[in-house]
Amino acid sequence: MTAITTAVGREAAKASRRRGGGIAPPWFFAAPALVVYALVMLYPSIAGAGSAFTDWSGVGEQRTFVGLENFKQLVRDDQALGALRNTLLLTVAIVVVQNGIGLLLALGVHTGIKSRMALRVIFFAPVVVSPVMVSFLWKYVYNPAPDAGLNAALDAIGLGALRQDWLGDPSLALWSVAFTVIWQCAGYSMVIFLAGLEGVPQELHESAMVDGAGTFARFRHITWPLLAPATTINVMLSTVGGLTLFTQIIAMTNGGPGYATDTLSTVLYKQAFVYGKFGYSTAVALVLAIFVAAVSFIQIGYLRSRETTA
Amino acid sequence: MALDQSVSRRRLLQLMGGAAAAGTLAACGGNGGSSSSGGQVKVIGAGSQEAGLRKALEEFKKANSDFDFNLSFSPADQLQTALRAQLAAGNAPDLHAVYPGNGSAMSMVQLSKANLLADLSDQAWTQKIPTGFKGAFQNDGKTFIFSPGTSVLGAIYNKKAFAAAGVEPPATWSELLTVCDKLKKKGIVPIALGAQTPWVTQLIDYALVPGTVYAKTPDFDDKMTAGNASFADSGWADAMDKYLELQKKGFFNDNPNGTTYEQATSMVGTGKAAMAVQVSAVLQAFRDAAPAPDDLGMFPFPATDVEADNWIPGGVVVGIALSAKSKKADQVRKFIEYCGRPETVNAWAEAVACVPLYSDGEAKVDPVLKPFLPYLEDDKAVPFMDQRWPNAEVQPTHFAVVQELLGGKTTVQNALKKMDEAYRKTA
Numbered sequence: 186m187t188a189i190t191t192a193v194g195r196e197a198a199k200a201s202r203r204r205g206g207g208i209a210p211p212w213f214f215a216a217p218a219l220v221v222y223a224l225v226m227l228y229p230s231i232a233g234a235g236s237a238f239t240d241w242s243g244v245g246e247q248r249t250f251v252g253l254e255n256f257k258q259l260v261r262d263d264q265a266l267g268a269l270r271n272t273l274l275l276t277v278a279i280v281v282v283q284n285g286i287g288l289l290l291a292l293g294v295h296t297g298i299k300s301r302m303a304l305r306v307i308f309f310a311p312v313v314v315s316p317v318m319v320s321f322l323w324k325y326v327y328n329p330a331p332d333a334g335l336n337a338a339l340d341a342i343g344l345g346a347l348r349q350d351w352l353g354d355p356s357l358a359l360w361s362v363a364f365t366v367i368w369q370c371a372g373y374s375m376v377i378f379l380a381g382l383e384g385v386p387q388e389l390h391e392s393a394m395v396d397g398a399g400t401f402a403r404f405r406h407i408t409w410p411l412l413a414p415a416t417t418i419n420v421m422l423s424t425v426g427g428l429t430l431f432t433q434i435i436a437m438t439n440g441g442p443g444y445a446t447d448t449l450s451t452v453l454y455k456q457a458f459v460y461g462k463f464g465y466s467t468a469v470a471l472v473l474a475i476f477v478a479a480v481s482f483i484q485i486g487y488l489r490s491r492e493t494t495a
Numbered sequence: 496m497a498l499d500q501s502v503s504r505r506r507l508l509q510l511m512g513g514a515a516a517a518g519t520l521a522a523c524g525g526n527g528g529s530s531s532s533g534g535q536v537k538v539i540g541a542g543s544q545e546a547g548l549r550k551a552l553e554e555f556k557k558a559n560s561d562f563d564f565n566l567s568f569s570p571a572d573q574l575q576t577a578l579r580a581q582l583a584a585g586n587a588p589d590l591h592a593v594y595p596g597n598g599s600a601m602s603m604v605q606l607s608k609a610n611l612l613a614d615l616s617d618q619a620w621t622q623k624i625p626t627g628f629k630g631a632f633q634n635d636g637k638t639f640i641f642s643p644g645t646s647v648l649g650a651i652y653n654k655k656a657f658a659a660a661g662v663e664p665p666a667t668w669s670e671l672l673t674v675c676d677k678l679k680k681k682g683i684v685p686i687a688l689g690a691q692t693p694w695v696t697q698l699i700d701y702a703l704v705p706g707t708v709y710a711k712t713p714d715f716d717d718k719m720t721a722g723n724a725s726f727a728d729s730g731w732a733d734a735m736d737k738y739l740e741l742q743k744k745g746f747f748n749d750n751p752n753g754t755t756y757e758q759a760t761s762m763v764g765t766g767k768a769a770m771a772v773q774v775s776a777v778l779q780a781f782r783d784a785a786p787a788p789d790d791l792g793m794f795p796f797p798a799t800d801v802e803a804d805n806w807i808p809g810g811v812v813v814g815i816a817l818s819a820k821s822k823k824a825d826q827v828r829k830f831i832e833y834c835g836r837p838e839t840v841n842a843w844a845e846a847v848a849c850v851p852l853y854s855d856g857e858a859k860v861d862p863v864l865k866p867f868l869p870y871l872e873d874d875k876a877v878p879f880m881d882q883r884w885p886n887a888e889v890q891p892t893h894f895a896v897v898q899e900l901l902g903g904k905t906t907v908q909n910a911l912k913k914m915d916e917a918y919r920k921t922a
Contacts, residue, residue: 443896460886
């Protein structure tokens with residue numbers, strides 16, 4: 186099986202080199218895009234980063250250079266540290282569960298069942314709905330009244346004892362939000378895994394079956410290793426999405442009850458627009474951006490190292 | 496159909512030229528539209544002031560043919576975000592909502608300190624602002640906002656629900672507990688609380704604190720400013736204990752932290768709940784939710800068993816201000832001058848169920864507010880507490896700690912310590 190993998194890999198590498206050949210286009214072809222990128226992304230980001238070292242309120246001209254004071258305040262800020270904890274918990278939950286469900290869905294609709302195309306559409310459908318719409322929909326589902334939403338459904342199937350204040354209970358609210366995000370985004374992970382599955386050569390499965398490999402053994406030794414690129418993309422995207430999660434939280438809980446669902450993104454938003462501390466908010470944003478970049482680089486380095494080709 | 500088969504190069508250029516011309520014409524049409532809207536005064540108001548502000552603008556437009564406006568409204572929670580972003584970007588509307596006093600990022604003091612509001616002190620109506628309310632309108636002796644009057648805070652109640660339980664509006668804390676008990680036994684939720692909506696969390700504290708704090712210590716705010724008092728060592732602790740007592744006795748709807756303002760409003764309007772502690776400015780929303788407007792009344796929410804100590808919260812309602820960068824400042828100044836006329840003040844105040852700032856003769860007041868008028872006349876009304884808080888962090892901290900208290904995640908002392916920490920932070 187290793188020999189087959191190596192041979193197919195060499196062919197793929199040759200094909201890749203062929204695609205990369207030819208005349209290199211002049212660099213200035215990229216200039217318009219680079220100018221737009223610099224104006225729309227780089228300049229505002231760098232200009233904004235400067236505010237992290239000031240006490241600017243976000244309105245007016247008054248601002249004083251305060252050095253690293255905002256960053257010192259950040260490490261002492263209980264609300265920000267609580268938000269960091271919530272952000273990490275949410276991210277881990279989303280990365281693990283969303284990708285786990287996405288993989289299972291992809292494996293399910295990659296079989297020969299008749300309704301596989303319809304199921305793919307159904308599972309992917311929540312992805313194309315606006316996160317705000319999904320949040321309001323689930324806010325309705327999570328209505329704490331015993332005769333509404335999820336609680337009414339639980340009651341109807343004889344599980345009334347499981348009724349909860351889904352978004353109002355500080356111990357539960359974070360996981361209720363996480364579930365909503367996973368519900369919406371699992372279809373996205375499914376599509377990426379599905380693309381990976383389409384690239385797994387059938388011949389490898391057939392030869393493994395001839396060698397007597399069972400379903401689980403084929404998944405473990407053929408499918409899973411060859412899904413590594415799809416896994417890299419999925420883990421990367423869900424990690425960045427989890428670390429920067431904002432819309433669903435603001436729409437569903439506004440960070441509450443209390444501070445129970447605050448994340449770094451909601452904290453920086455509140456600091457800027459509710460507390461009127463734009464400088465401090467920018468410091469939080471800067472730390473968040475560096476944190477997300479660091480996690481992404483480490484992740485991509487590790488995940489790429491285990492990728493293989495068919 | 497491939498392009499090179501059916502369209503010559505010349506034809507293609509003609510088509511492109513036509514498209515460009517059409518685009519130019521379309522753009523001209525667009526410019527015409529925006530030119531017409533370019534003469535409009537851009538106004539963004541708070542949702543709770545819609546009835547009064549819209550009426551005043553429309554009446555002013557009728558009397559001034561050269562005046563036109565473009566009006567939009569935002570709910571309280573979104574106002575801070577949208578308007579602050581515009582203020583920060585330097586493209587604020589000419590006339591916009593501003594909260595009186597201090598204590599929020601969109602308050603008069605915070606915005607005037609940033610030089611974002613125009614000084615209105617030269618307008619005649621500013622001389623009529625009652626002395627006790629000047630702090631809500633003025634910073635450093637200059638007037639920056641117009642507001643039509645004061646809103647009171649108390650219990651909005653469903654008369655039919657009270658009648659069904661055979662109870663009358665209570666005058667003392669003990670009577671309130673008895674009323675709630677009777678309502679609960681009748682199967683009616685005594686008090687609807689939509690604490691998932693952040694600003695609603697503060698209202699019961701605001702209703703109780705005038706009795707537990709200000710009746711005994713009228714200069715409490717001055718003491719706080721001077722650093723000689725704290726939330727934790729004041730009647731605020733008593734107020735929060737009472738808030739929790741109502742919850743422990745089961746007088747709120749189930750799961751208040753998961754219930755929104757809109758749901759609570761509907762509960763009172765339909766009689767599923769008997770009352771909600773609210774500001775009179777939102778009375779219309781409750782009336783909209785009730786089968787008939789007369790089903791609803793208001794009474795001062797009692798905080799103590801000594802009737803004389805049961806003061807009420809009565810704060811200046813959200814006002815309007817002229818942006819310091821407005822290019823239509825002359826038109827806006829004329830409009831604000833018009834708002835300051837006693838008849839406009841009265842009409843606006845009536846539309847948003849508040850007590851007019853001043854009036855010529857007897858003011859027209861919504862009948863449901865009559866139980867509150869003796870308190871205003873006897874100087875037993877305290878401005879909404881946040882209006883004298885020194886920064887925009889205390890109020891959201893209050894929202895959060897109340898949700899934590901209702902969720903059983905903190906104690907009254909820890910909650911008040913957090914508020915004290917927020918209060919001591921610089922503005």
